[in-house]
Amino acid sequence: MSSAPLSIGIIGSGAMGAGIAQVVATAGHPVQLLDQNAAALERATASIAANLRKLAEKGKLTQAAADAAAARLHPTANMQDFAACGLVIEAIVEDLAVKQQIFRQVEGIVSAECILASNTSSLSVTSIAAACQRPERFLGIHFFNPAPLMQLVEVIPAVQTRPRLAEEIKLLVQSWGKRPVLAQDTPGFIVNRVARPFYGEAIRILEEGLADMATIDWAMTELGGFRMGPFALMDFIGHDVNYRVTESVFTAFFYDPRYRPSFTQKRLFEAGYYGRKAGRGFYNYA
Ligand code: NAD
Numbered sequence: 001m002s003s004a005p006l007s008i009g010i011i012g013s014g015a016m017g018a019g020i021a022q023v024v025a026t027a028g029h030p031v032q033l034l035d036q037n038a039a040a041l042e043r044a045t046a047s048i049a050a051n052l053r054k055l056a057e058k059g060k061l062t063q064a065a066a067d068a069a070a071a072r073l074h075p076t077a078n079m080q081d082f083a084a085c086g087l088v089i090e091a092i093v094e095d096l097a098v099k100q101q102i103f104r105q106v107e108g109i110v111s112a113e114c115i116l117a118s119n120t121s122s123l124s125v126t127s128i129a130a131a132c133q134r135p136e137r138f139l140g141i142h143f144f145n146p147a148p149l150m151q152l153v154e155v156i157p158a159v160q161t162r163p164r165l166a167e168e169i170k171l172l173v174q175s176w177g178k179r180p181v182l183a184q185d186t187p188g189f190i191v192n193r194v195a196r197p198f199y200g201e202a203i204r205i206l207e208e209g210l211a212d213m214a215t216i217d218w219a220m221t222e223l224g225g226f227r228m229g230p231f232a233l234m235d236f237i238g239h240d241v242n243y244r245v246t247e248s249v250f251t252a253f254f255y256d257p258r259y260r261p262s263f264t265q266k267r268l269f270e271a272g273y274y275g276r277k278a279g280r281g282f283y284n285y286a
Helices: 015-026 038-057 063-072 096-107 125-129 165-175 191-207 213-223 230-237 239-252 263-271
Strands: 008-011 031-034 073-076 087-090 115-118 138-143 152-157 179-182
Touching: 008 015, 008 096, 015 031, 015 038, 015 063, 015 138, 031 038, 038 063, 038 073, 063 073, 087 096, 096 115, 096 125, 115 165, 125 138, 138 165, 152 165, 165 179, 191 213, 191 230, 191 239, 191 263, 213 230, 230 239, 239 263
Parallel strands: 008 031, 008 087, 031 073, 087 115, 115 138, 152 179
Antiparallel strands: 138 152
């Protein structure tokens, strides 16, 4: 991989896409940030600018570095702007068919050398790669929310990924100040698999009437040492994302009951009570 800063395209400017854009722009990469929703793109641009401003105020970035990062960010609604990108990271809805479709579109625009990556939490990286004409340049780069703060990044080669690409990407991710870990392409990879029982058992404890949400969250944070309790964390992630991940891990493990989703979360998802971003989830934020 060349040492000149790679131009990076990011598809989806929601919670994850915006955070990843901030990380890579701060690390010196020109960034094309694309969203089909103009309002989401505007929100992301404003929130990245505000985050960079705050980092400069706190002295965590120099003003010049914050200004330079902001100047590297190019919001766009036109995928043709990805033509010169050396890496494209997708962070759109957690839906296999939609992700496969977007990569077909991307491959019609980028060069044959451009590396393609998905930020999927739970889908098979191999299945997304299978929709590509050049699946050997495809892999998973899975950030955690909020991407600018969370150190861990899972790097997930697909079955088709060319040898050494995952190692090259690990070095690149390290150069962004992150700590990459290689994960196998299995449902939920490492962290989202370990996290399923954290959420699932918390919901079961609630459903069985053993404790209320606030008590469970309190016990896990104050006594268990977790940064967030399971209900606060699910609301933070968003039930649109978290429910889909639970369903996808359950299905992908051939309906293993250990990963069975709950109706409690399904109903929140169906109602559009996605958590913090909707003003309502397990808790009320209005
Ligand atoms: P989000 O809903 O906040 O953002 C998704 C964005 O993608 C939206 O702005 C939407 O307008 C845009 N989008 C959807 N389809 C598009 C398309 N076809 N073309 C262009 N833009 C499109 O979602 P998110 O929480 O950022 O999650 C995105 C991905 O990252 C998912 O695959 C999710 O599983 C994964 N992920 C989420 C988290 C999390 O905690 N939220 C953590 C790690 C990974």
